[in-house]
Amino acid sequence: MNVYVTGIGVVSALGIGVAANQDALASGRTGIVSCETRKGPKLKGCLSLSDEVLKSRLGLELSAQVPRTAMLAMLAAEEALGDTVMHTDIRSGFINGTTTGGMDLSEAYFSALYLEEDDSEMVKLLTHDLGTVTQLVNQRLGFTNYVNTLSTACSSAANAIMLGARMIKAGMIDRVLVGGVDALTDFTVDGFGSLMIYDSEHCRPFDEERVGLNLGEGAGFLLIENDKSLAQSQNKVLARCAGWANANDAYHQTGTSPEGNGAALAMIEALKVAQLTPSAIDYLNAHGTATKNNDNSELSAIDRVFEGVDVDFSSTKANTGHTLAAAGGIEAVYGIMSILTGAVFPNLNWKNKMLSSDRKPVLTYTKKEINAVMSNSFGFGGNSTSLIFTKA
Amino acid sequence: MRRVFIKSAVSISVLDSFLQEDLSQLSESPNGAWTLKEPNYRDYVAPAMLRRASKMMKMSLASSQTALEQSGIQSPDSIIVGTGLGGMTDTVKFLEGSIRAEEGSLIAPGAFIQSGHNSVSGQIALLLKNQQYNMTHVQKGLSFEYALLDAMLRVKEGDDAVLLGAVDEKIGVLDQLAERMTWPEDMRRQLSEGCSFFVVEGEAATGVEIVEVKISKTEDLLSNLDRLLESHSLNLTDSVQNFVGYSELPKADLPFAHQVYTDRVGRYFSSSAFGFHLASDTLKHQGKPGDFATVIHFSDLQFSSIMLLRRV
Amino acid sequence: MDLKLELKEKLIDQLNLEEVKPEDIKDDEPLFGEGLGLDSIDALEIIVILDNNYNIKIGNPEEARDIFHSINTLATYIEANQK
Numbered sequence: 001m002n003v004y005v006t007g008i009g010v011v012s013a014l015g016i017g018v019a020a021n022q023d024a025l026a027s028g029r030t031g032i033v034s035c036e037t038r039k040g041p042k043l044k045g046c047l048s049l050s051d052e053v054l055k056s057r058l059g060l061e062l063s064a065q066v067p068r069t070a071m072l073a074m075l076a077a078e079e080a081l082g083d084t085v086m087h088t089d090i091r092s093g094f095i096n097g098t099t100t101g102g103m104d105l106s107e108a109y110f111s112a113l114y115l116e117e118d119d120s121e122m123v124k125l126l127t128h129d130l131g132t133v134t135q136l137v138n139q140r141l142g143f144t145n146y147v148n149t150l151s152t153a154c155s156s157a158a159n160a161i162m163l164g165a166r167m168i169k170a171g172m173i174d175r176v177l178v179g180g181v182d183a184l185t186d187f188t189v190d191g192f193g194s195l196m197i198y199d200s201e202h203c204r205p206f207d208e209e210r211v212g213l214n215l216g217e218g219a220g221f222l223l224i225e226n227d228k229s230l231a232q233s234q235n236k237v238l239a240r241c242a243g244w245a246n247a248n249d250a251y252h253q254t255g256t257s258p259e260g261n262g263a264a265l266a267m268i269e270a271l272k273v274a275q276l277t278p279s280a281i282d283y284l285n286a287h288g289t290a291t292k293n294n295d296n297s298e299l300s301a302i303d304r305v306f307e308g309v310d311v312d313f314s315s316t317k318a319n320t321g322h323t324l325a326a327a328g329g330i331e332a333v334y335g336i337m338s339i340l341t342g343a344v345f346p347n348l349n350w351k352n353k354m355l356s357s358d359r360k361p362v363l364t365y366t367k368k369e370i371n372a373v374m375s376n377s378f379g380f381g382g383n384s385t386s387l388i389f390t391k392a
Numbered sequence: 393m394r395r396v397f398i399k400s401a402v403s404i405s406v407l408d409s410f411l412q413e414d415l416s417q418l419s420e421s422p423n424g425a426w427t428l429k430e431p432n433y434r435d436y437v438a439p440a441m442l443r444r445a446s447k448m449m450k451m452s453l454a455s456s457q458t459a460l461e462q463s464g465i466q467s468p469d470s471i472i473v474g475t476g477l478g479g480m481t482d483t484v485k486f487l488e489g490s491i492r493a494e495e496g497s498l499i500a501p502g503a504f505i506q507s508g509h510n511s512v513s514g515q516i517a518l519l520l521k522n523q524q525y526n527m528t529h530v531q532k533g534l535s536f537e538y539a540l541l542d543a544m545l546r547v548k549e550g551d552d553a554v555l556l557g558a559v560d561e562k563i564g565v566l567d568q569l570a571e572r573m574t575w576p577e578d579m580r581r582q583l584s585e586g587c588s589f590f591v592v593e594g595e596a597a598t599g600v601e602i603v604e605v606k607i608s609k610t611e612d613l614l615s616n617l618d619r620l621l622e623s624h625s626l627n628l629t630d631s632v633q634n635f636v637g638y639s640e641l642p643k644a645d646l647p648f649a650h651q652v653y654t655d656r657v658g659r660y661f662s663s664s665a666f667g668f669h670l671a672s673d674t675l676k677h678q679g680k681p682g683d684f685a686t687v688i689h690f691s692d693l694q695f696s697s698i699m700l701l702r703r704v
Numbered sequence: 705m706d707l708k709l710e711l712k713e714k715l716i717d718q719l720n721l722e723e724v725k726p727e728d729i730k731d732d733e734p735l736f737g738e739g740l741g742l743d744s745i746d747a748l749e750i751i752v753i754l755d756n757n758y759n760i761k762i763g764n765p766e767e768a769r770d771i772f773h774s775i776n777t778l779a780t781y782i783e784a785n786q787k
Contacts, residue, residue: 039495099509107487114491122572125565129477130509131532135694144609147695148538151478151509151530159527163542170545187483190490194501196748196765248471248517248526253505255744265523380505381514383526440741443720498755500718501748 003165003242005389006235007223009079009179010333011072012320013045013216017079022337025319025345026365032202032214032321037186038111043202044184045216045321047072067102067127068217070136073181076219076329077137081177082235086142090174090229093146095164096134097156097180099325102127104185133181146173151325153379154287155246156180157220158328158387162244164224174229179221179329188324189215195254203290203322205315206299206361208352213289216321220329222336239336242372243274243388254380255293260301262384263287263376267305270374270386278306280372281388283344285331286361287376288315289322294378299357312368314347314361328377328385335373335389343367396547397596398701400462401669402455404430405586405657409666411458415673418656426584426658441519444502446481448561451587452512453519456557460520463591469551470525471513474539474558476532476661478509481563512559525551533639533691534607536588536665537699541605547594558665559587579642584658588665596704600672603684603700610641610696617688617698624684624700632683632703633674635667640692650688664689664697671701679703707779714753719746731775739774747772758786 010017013031014024024031035044054071055062073096086092102124109124127133134149146167150159157180164176182188192198192215199212224241225233247269249262256262271278284306287298295315302313316334323330338344347361375387403409407418410431428451433442436454445453452473460466486503493499505511510528517526525546529538536558543554562585570580592602603624608616621628628634634650639659643652653667664687671685679685680703687699712726715735719742733739736747747765750772754760760782762768771781 039493107491110484110487111491114488119568122569125569126573129532130530131476131535134531135692146607147531148534149530150528152513152526152528153508153510163527166545166549170548172545187487187490190493190499191486191501191504191507194486194499194504194748194752196751196763246525246527248514248523250517250521250523252743253511253514253518253745262523379510380508381510381526382517383510383514439723443722444745498752500752502745505745 001169001171001226003168003240004225004230004237005222005239005241005336006225006230006233006237007080007082007084008238008333008336009076010220010330011047011076012218012323012330013047014319016075018333018337022341025316025334026343028346028348028365030202030319030348032216037189042189043200043214045214045323046184047217065105065124065127066136067133068104068183069098069100069102069181070133072183072217072219073137074140076179077141077177077221080221080223081141084223084233084235087232090232091145092143092175093173094138094141094143094177095148095150095160096137097150097160097325097329098130098133098182099151099153099156100182100185100188101130101133103187104183107185107187141177152383153381154324154327155377155379155383155385156325156328158332158375158377158385159246161222161241161328161332161387162246162385165241165244168224168226175225177221177223179219180325181219182217182324182326184215184217197291199290202349203318204349205288205290205317205347206295206354207350208354210290210292210295212291213317214321216323218320218323218326218330220326220333222332237392239339239389239392242390243270243276245269245273246383246385249382249384251382256297256378258297258300260297262382263298263301263378264304266384266386267301267374267376270388274388276372276388278309278311281311281374282370283338283373284311284313285335285373285375286313286315287378288317290317296356298376299354299359302359303357312344312362314345316345318348328375331375332387332389335375338373339370339389339391342370394548394594396544396602397593398600398602398672399553399591399593400459401588401590401672402459402462403586403588403666403669404428404451404455405666406584407657414677415670416677420656428585444506446479446506446561448479448481448559449506449512449515452557452559453515455587455589456516456555459589459591460555463553465553465591467520467522468524468553468555468591470543470546470554471516471522472527472539472543472554472556473513474529474535474662475509475512476530476535476560478530479507479511480561482506484563484565533661533664533689534695534697536662537605537607537697543592544602544605547592551594553591553593555589556592557589558662560660560662561585562660576642582654582659584660586657586660586663586666588669598704600675601702601704603702606698608696608698610690610693613690613696620698620700626684632679632685635671635685635687637664637667638690641690644690668699675701675703707782708775711775711778714757718749718753729775733774735772735774758782760785
C-alpha cells in the first residue's frame with residue numbers, strides 16, 4: 001500500500017510556513033537569538049511572535065486558555081491540511097507528537113505559587129496534559145476516528161509519522177495528519193541546562209569543538225494518504241513516505257551508546273522497509289543536536305550504515321534550535337522540501353572535523369537531484385527513529 | 393490477519409490485585425479505602441533501579457517484570473506503554489527546583505530525566521537490554537486503548553509477543569484541581585492511581601482473544617457498541633459481563649446489565665487497562681469457548697472507547 | 705562536622721541511596737562503577753551538591769572524573785577550592 005505525502009506545514013524560529021522556512025534554509029539564516037528569561041539571556045530558537053499575536057492570527061479570543069504549543073501546532077497542521085475536507089467514507093486521523101503540552105501555562109501557575117504564594121491561577125493546569133493539547137488542536141481540524149498523542153522525547157513527531165504510515169500500510173486508516181510540536185518553556189531550558197548540555201554560544205553540530213545544544217520551538221506536520229483517500233481529496237502528491245523504523249539504544253536514560261547502536265538499527269530497518277540501499281539516499285537530515293554525545297553516536301552509526309558511501313548529510317538544528325518533540329516533524333518537512341526543490345541544506349557553524357570520523361557535513365546550499373531523503377530523530381529513553389521519503 | 397491474544401496480566405491497584413490469579417474474585421477494599429496496595433518493590437526491582445524511581449516507575453517495573461515472568465517471555469518484540477499524565481511527581485519536583493533556583497545556580501537533573509512521558513518504556517528497555525520497538529501513547533483516558541491498538545498492529549506486522557502497559561500516578565495537585573473545578577464529590581473521591589502490564593501475543597490455540605478495539609465519539613458510543621457487536625453477530629445481553637468505566641464523565645444510566653470497574657479501583661486516565669484485565673480474567677476463569685465480554689469506557693466529552701474480548 | 709562524613713550524608717540524601725549508611729562508604733573506595741556504583745547522572749547531581757553547598761563550580765562533567773573518584777579525592781578538592 002502506497003503512503004503518499006500530500007501536504008506539509010511548518011512553524012519554526014525561521015518563520016511560519018514552508019516558504020519562509022525554505023528561504024531561511026537556502027540562505028543559511030539562523031533563527032536562534034538571545035532571548036530574555038527569568039534567569040537572564042539565553043540563546044534560543046524562538047518564533048518571534050507573542051502568544052497574543054498568535055491568538056489574533058488564529059482568530060482565538062485573547063482570554064481563551066490555549067497553550068503556545070497548541071497554537072504552533074494549529075498553524076502547521078492547518079498549512080499541511082490545506083483545503084482537504086473531511087469525508088465520511090475516508091477514515092481519517094490525527095497523531096501529534098509532543099513533550100511540553102501545556103507546560104508554558106503550567107509553569108506560569110507554579111511560578112506564581114512558589115514565588116508569590118498565589119494559587120489563584122490553578123485552572124491553567126487544565127491544559128497541562130499532552131492529550132488535551134492535541135484535542136484542542138483537533139477542535140479546529142475535526143478528526144473523529146482516531147486522535148492520538150505520542151510522547152517519546154525528541155523522536156515524538158518522527159514516531160507519529162511512522163505510526164500513521166504503518167496504519168495506512170496495514171489498511172487501518174485512509175488519511176492521517178501526522179507530526180509534532182513543542183513550545184519553548186523554562187522547564188525544558190532548565191532541564192537541558194541541568195544536564196550541562198546547553199551551549200551558551202550558537203550550537204555547532206558535528207564540529208569537534210561542539211559543547212551542546214540550543215533549544216528551539218515549532219511544529220511540523222504532514223498529511224499522508226492512501227490511494228482511496230487520494231482519489232477523494234484530489235490532492236497533489238508531494239512525496240512518498242517509503243521507510244520507517246524505531247529501535248531502542250538500551251544504553252542509558254539520557255545518553256546514547258558510543259557506537260550509536262539504536263540509531264544504526266533504526267536506519268538499517270528503515271532502509272529495509274523502503275527497499276533501498278544506503279547509496280540511494282541523496283540527503284540525510286541528521287538528528288545532530290550538537291551535544292558531544294549525540295553527534296558522536298550518530299556519526300559512528302552513519303559510518304557503519306553508510307560504509308563506503310559518501311552520503312550528503314547536515315543538521316538543521318543550528319538554524320532552528322533543537323525543537324524536541326517537533327524536531328522529527330519539522331525535519332521531515334525539510335526533507336520533503338529538499339526533494340521538491342532539489343537541494344541540500346547546509347550545516348551552519350561548522351569549522352572542525354570530528355576526530356572520530358572522516359565525514360564532514362554539507363556546508364553550502366547545494367542544488368542536485370534528490371530522489372530519497374532520510375531523517376533521523378533520537379530521544380531520551382534510547383528512543384531512535386529513522387524515516388525515509390522518496391520522490392513522488 | 394493475525395489474531396491477538398492475552399498471554400499474561402498483572403495489575404497494581406487500590407485492590408489487592410498484584411499476583412491475583414483471578415481479579416474477578418477480588419474482595420472490595422474495606423470502607424472504600426482508596427490507597428494503593430503496593431507489593432514490596434525490593435522483591436522485584438534492583439536497588440540501583442529503585443533509588444531514583446517514582447511511584448509510577450516502581451509500579452511499572454514490578455508489574456512489567458512479573459507479566460514477563462508469567463508469560464515465559466524473556467525479551468518482547470515491542471514495548472508499548474500508555475499513560476495519561478506521565479511522571480507527574482518528577483515533573484512537579486523539577487518545576488519547583490527550576491522555579492526556586494536563582495540565576496546561575498545549578499539544578500539537580502534527576503527529576504527532569506524521570507519526568508519524560510516515555511521514561512517508563514525507556515527504563516524497561518534499559519533493564520531488559522531490549523532494542524526493539526519502544527512507544528508511549530499519551531491520550532488522556534484513551535492512552536491504554538491507543539497503546540493496545542498499536543500492540544495489535546505490531547502483532548499483525550509480525551511480532552510474536554508485545555509487552556503492553558498502562559500506568560498513572562496520583563499527586564496532590566490533582567485533588568486540589570478537581571476541587572477547584574467543582575467536580576462532584578462522588579467523582580472527586582474516586583481520583584486514584586494504578587498500573588497494569590500485559591504480554592499479548594500472536595499465536596495461541598486457547599485463551600482470551602482481543603477481538604476489536606474501537607475509538608468512538610462519546611455521543612455515538614452506545615450506537616457504535618450495537619453496531620460493533622452486530623458486525624460480530626453478537627448480542628449485548630449474551631455477554632458474560634459488560635465492564636463499564638468512567639474517566640472525566642459522570643456515571644450514566646445504562647440500559648443493560650454491567651459492572652462499573654471505576655467504582656472498584658477509582659478513576660485514573662489509564663484505568664481502562666484494569667477493566668480490560670478484569671474482563672480477561674473473567675473470561676479466562678468463568679467463560680467457555682465462544683463467550684465474550686465488553687469493556688465500555690466513557691472517557692471525556694469528545695472521545696470514548698469499546699473493547700471486545702472473547703474466550704477461545 | 706567532619707567534611708567526609710558530611711559529604712557521605714549529602715550523597716546518601718541527594719542520590720537517594722536509601723540502603724546505604726555513611727559508615728558503609730569507605731573513604732578511598734571508588735564512587736563510580738565498582739564500589740558505590742554511581743553513574744553519570746549521579747555525577748551531575750554531585751556537581752549540584754558542590755555548587756549549592758560549597759560554592760564550587762565545575763563546568764564540564766568530564767573534568768570531574770578524577771575529583772569524583774572517592775570521598776578522599778572529593779574532600780581534598782573541596783578543601784583546596786572552597787571559597
